[in-house]
Amino acid sequence: AQKVTQAQTEISVVEKEDVTLDCVYETRDTTYYLFWYKQPPSGELVFLIRRNSFDEQNEISGRYSWNFQKSTSSFNFTITASQVVDSAVYFCALSEATLPYNNNDMRFGAGTRLTVKP
Amino acid sequence: GAVVSQHPSRVICKSGTSVKIECRSLDFQATTMFWYRQFPKKSLMLMATSNEGSKATYEQGVEKDKFLINHASLTLSTLTVTSAHPEDSSFYICSARDPDEIFADTQYFGPGTRLTVL
Numbered sequence: 001a002q003k004v005t006q007a008q009t010e011i012s013v014v015e016k017e018d019v020t021l022d023c024v025y026e027t028r029d030t031t032y033y034l035f036w037y038k039q040p041p042s043g044e045l046v047f048l049i050r051r052n053s054f055d056e057q058n059e060i061s062g063r064y065s066w067n068f069q070k071s072t073s074s075f076n077f078t079i080t081a082s083q084v085v086d087s088a089v090y091f092c093a094l095s096e097a098t099l100p101y102n103n104n105d106m107r108f109g110a111g112t113r114l115t116v117k118p
Numbered sequence: 119g120a121v122v123s124q125h126p127s128r129v130i131c132k133s134g135t136s137v138k139i140e141c142r143s144l145d146f147q148a149t150t151m152f153w154y155r156q157f158p159k160k161s162l163m164l165m166a167t168s169n170e171g172s173k174a175t176y177e178q179g180v181e182k183d184k185f186l187i188n189h190a191s192l193t194l195s196t197l198t199v200t201s202a203h204p205e206d207s208s209f210y211i212c213s214a215r216d217p218d219e220i221f222a223d224t225q226y227f228g229p230g231t232r233l234t235v236l
Binding site: 033035037042043044045046047050091095106108109110111113 | 159160161162164209211213223224225226227228229230232
């Protein structure tokens with residue numbers, strides 16, 4: 001069975017600090033996909049990144065970076081030089097390979113609420 | 119990324135009335151959409167999978183007669199909360215996958231609908 005654990009319920013940092021959000025997952029499949037979504041106070045979930053299980057390369061997008069390590073079943077998300085606008089709830093999610101994509105096996109973690117103070 | 123809209127964004131109704139929430143894929147055709155429910159400070163809970171042209175698939179514990187889902191076209195799915203009660207008050211979010219995307223397993227979320235039943 002799939003499981004996604006985000007052990008950090010809430011994190012509070014001061015602007016310009018770096019912060020890492022942890023995500024640990026469990027799956028029996030060899031092919032799976034990992035996601036990060038951002039949910040600002042407005043409520044809409046914003047897609048940030050998708051990573052498949054065969055691609056362990058770390059990715060950087062501006063101030064965001066992701067560290068995928070299959071050996072530890074982790075997909076951590078780091079925000080560098082955090083800003084107040086980064087304040088949101090961040091969800092990590094896992095989806096096992098499904099075809100033809102007409103079913104849903106995406107499992108979300110509990111979310112981490114990040115507060116960036118000025 | 120693909121764009122999904124929801125309407126209304128917020129609704130307040132009296133107990134016993136029915137409320138319809140619309141979910142639209144704006145720039146792609148979605149044969150499958152998903153409906154989630156989110157309680158305050160909690161993660162997303164999948165309610166059902168909406169399939170165009172066929173019956174929705176409900177998750178265990180979700181009352182299909184209470185939460186009616188109709189996938190009328192390739193761009194529209196509706197969720198009707200029938201005979202709403204205060205315990206149905208929640209944040210309802212829909213999502214969809216773009217089948218023409220290379221990574222067709224990515225879900226794109228609507229902005230959500232906040233339902234308050236008095």
